[in-house]
Amino acid sequence: MKVMIAIDSFKGSVSSKDGSKEIASGIKEVYPDADIVSFPIADGGEGxxxxxxxxxxxxxxxxxxxxxxxxxxxxxxxxxxxxxxxxxxxxxxxxxxxxxxxxxxxxxxxxxxxxxxxxxxxxxxxxxxxxxxxxxxxxxxxxxxxxxxxxxxxxxxxxxxxxxxxxxxxxxxxxxxxxxxxxxxxxxxxxxxxxxxxxxxxxxxxxxxxxxxxxxxxxxxxxxxxxxxxxxxxxxxxxxxxxxxxxxxxxxxxxxxxxxxxxxxxxxVGLVLDRIGLKEKLEGVDFVITGEGRLDGQTSMGKAPLGVAALAQMQGIPVIALAGGVTKEATALNDLGITSFFPIINAPMTLEQAKEIVVTRYNLRSTTVQLFRLIQAVRGQVR
Known part of the structure; x- marks a missing residue:
C-alpha cells in the first residue's frame, strides 16, 4: 500500500510536518510495510x-x-x-x-x-x-x-x-x-x-x-x-x-x-502545490490523507485540503481528511474530491485542551490507526 500524507498545519497546535509524522506512525501500526510519502502543504499563509x-x-x-x-x-x-x-x-x-x-x-x-x-x-x-x-x-x-x-x-x-x-x-x-x-x-x-x-x-x-x-x-x-x-x-x-x-x-x-x-x-494553494509538484507525485498512490485544524465552509473556498483533493480526484484516488473540528458546512467537500472526513477529537474538551500539542498528536495517531484498521478489514486482511 502507498499512502500520501499532505496536511496543512493545525494552527495554534502542530505543524504540518509534525502532524504528518503522527499520521505516518498510525498507518505503520496497521500496515508496517506501507510506502508513505509526506508533503507538508499550505495555502500561502502560515506554514x-x-x-x-x-x-x-x-x-x-x-x-x-x-x-x-x-x-x-x-x-x-x-x-x-x-x-x-x-x-x-x-x-x-x-x-x-x-x-x-x-x-x-x-x-x-x-x-x-x-x-x-x-x-x-x-x-x-x-x-x-x-x-x-x-x-x-x-x-x-x-x-x-x-x-x-x-x-x-x-x-x-x-x-x-x-x-x-x-x-x-x-x-x-x-x-x-x-x-x-x-x-x-x-x-x-x-x-x-x-x-x-x-x-x-x-x-x-x-x-x-x-x-x-x-x-x-x-x-x-x-x-x-x-x-x-x-x-x-x-x-x-x-x-x-x-x-x-x-x-x-x-x-x-x-x-x-x-x-x-x-x-x-x-x-x-495552487501556487504552493504547483511548486511542490504534487500532481506528478500522486502516481501509484492508493490513499491520500489531507487535513487542517478545522474543516468548514472556508475549506471549500480554496484552502489547502481542497487543493489536494482536487488533484487526487483527477486520478481517482480516495481522499481522507482529518481535522480538529468539522462543521456541517464541510459536507460540501464530499462533492469536491474529499471521499470522507473525520474529526480527531475523542472526548468533550475545551478548544484550549484540544489544541494542546500532546493531545493533537495523540488524536491524529489514534484516529489514523482506527481508520486503517477499517481499511484493512474491508480489504479482507483482518488478522
Whole structure:
C-alpha cells in the first residue's frame, strides 16, 4: 500500500510536518510495510515557507529586520532547493503576533522589514520570489516595504512621510531614482486568496484594520490615506491599483507588489502545490490523507485540503481528511474530491485542551490507526 500524507498545519497546535509524522506512525501500526510519502502543504499563509523548503530540499534563513513597531525582530524566510527562489511569509516581518495586543495600532505599524527580507534574499542570489500575504499587523499599503527597497515618498514640502498608516495621507509625490537596481530582474508571485480592493467599504481599512487595533476614527483616516496613495500611484506610475483584485490584502501590500514590483497574484494553494509538484507525485498512490485544524465552509473556498483533493480526484484516488473540528458546512467537500472526513477529537474538551500539542498528536495517531484498521478489514486482511 502507498499512502500520501499532505496536511496543512493545525494552527495554534502542530505543524504540518509534525502532524504528518503522527499520521505516518498510525498507518505503520496497521500496515508496517506501507510506502508513505509526506508533503507538508499550505495555502500561502502560515506554514508556506516550511512546506516549500521541505518539499524542495531548500534552506531556512534567519535575519534581523525592522519589525512592525520599528524595533528589531528576527524573521525567517526560505530559499528553495533550486537556490534561486525565495519564499517569504510577510507575517514573519510584520505579523500581528509581533505586536503586543495593547500596542496594536495600524497607524504606526510598518512593512519595512518585508523589504529588508527581499533585499537579503537578492543578496543570496535569488531573483524569483513567492510571497505569502496574510496575518500582517499593518495598513501602510506596503509603503514601508517600498521604502526599504529604495522608493521615496514625500509630502508637499519634499520631506519623507515617515512610517505607518498615518504616513499615507501625507504622500504628495514619490521618487524612484534610488530604487535597488536588481529589482528590475526579479519576478514576484503572490499567494493571494482574497479580492478586496485597496480602499472603500470592502477595502483594507474597513475590513481588516479593526482586527489590527484600529478604532472607527482610525479606519476612516486610513481609508482616506489609501485613496490618496492610490491617486499618487496612478499619477506617477499610470496604474489604477483600485482595479486590481486583492490590492487590499495585508493592509494594502497587495497593491504595492502589483503596482511597483509587477507581481502576479495567484491563488495560494495552487501556487504552493504547483511548486511542490504534487500532481506528478500522486502516481501509484492508493490513499491520500489531507487535513487542517478545522474543516468548514472556508475549506471549500480554496484552502489547502481542497487543493489536494482536487488533484487526487483527477486520478481517482480516495481522499481522507482529518481535522480538529468539522462543521456541517464541510459536507460540501464530499462533492469536491474529499471521499470522507473525520474529526480527531475523542472526548468533550475545551478548544484550549484540544489544541494542546500532546493531545493533537495523540488524536491524529489514534484516529489514523482506527481508520486503517477499517481499511484493512474491508480489504479482507483482518488478522
Amino acid at each position: 508556506t515557507v516550511e512546506a516549500l523548503i521541505s518539499a524542495t530540499g531548500g534552506q531556512l534563513y534567519s535575519v534581523q529586520v525592522t519589525g512592525p513597531l520599528l524595533e528589531p525582530v528576527q524573521a525567517s524566510y526560505g530559499i528553495l532547493g533550486n537556490g534561486k527562489t525565495a519564499v517569504i511569509e510577510v507575517a514573519a516581518a510584520c505579523g500581528l503576533p509581533l505586536v503586543p495586543e495593547e500596542c496594536r495600532n495600524p497607524m504606526l505599524t510598518t512593512t519595512y522589514g518585508v523589504g529588508e527580507l527581499i533585499l537579503h534574499a537578492i543578496g543570496q542570489g535569488c531573483h524569483e520570489f513567492i510571497i505569502g500575504l496574510g496575518g500582517s499587523a499593518t495598513n501602510d499599503a506596503g509603503v514601508g516595504m517600498l521604502q526599504a527597497l529604495g522608493y521615496r515618498f514625500m509630502d508637499q514640502e519634499g520631506h519623507d512621510v515617515g512610517q505607518g498608516g498615518k504616513a499615507l495621507g501625507k504622500i504628495e509625490r514619490m521618487d524612484v531614482n534610488h530604487v535597488f537596481p536588481e529589482l528590475r530582474q526579479c519576478e514576484f508571485k503572490i499567494a493571494c486568496d482574497v479580492n478586496n480592493p485597496l480602499y472603500g467599504p470592502h477595502g483594507a481599512a474597513y475590513v481588516f484594520a479593526p482586527q489590527k487595533g484600529a478604532n472607527p476614527t482610525m479606519v476612516e483616516e486610513l481609508d482616506r490615506g489609501l485613496a490618496m496613495f492610490a491617486g499618487v500611484v496612478e499619477s506617477e506610475l499610470g496604474v489604477n491599483v483600485q482595479d486590481i483584485p486583492g490590492a487590499g490584502t495585508a493592509g494594502g501590500l497587495g497593491a504595492a507588489f502589483a503596482a511597483f514590483l509587477k507581481a502576479e497574484m495567484k491563488p495560494g
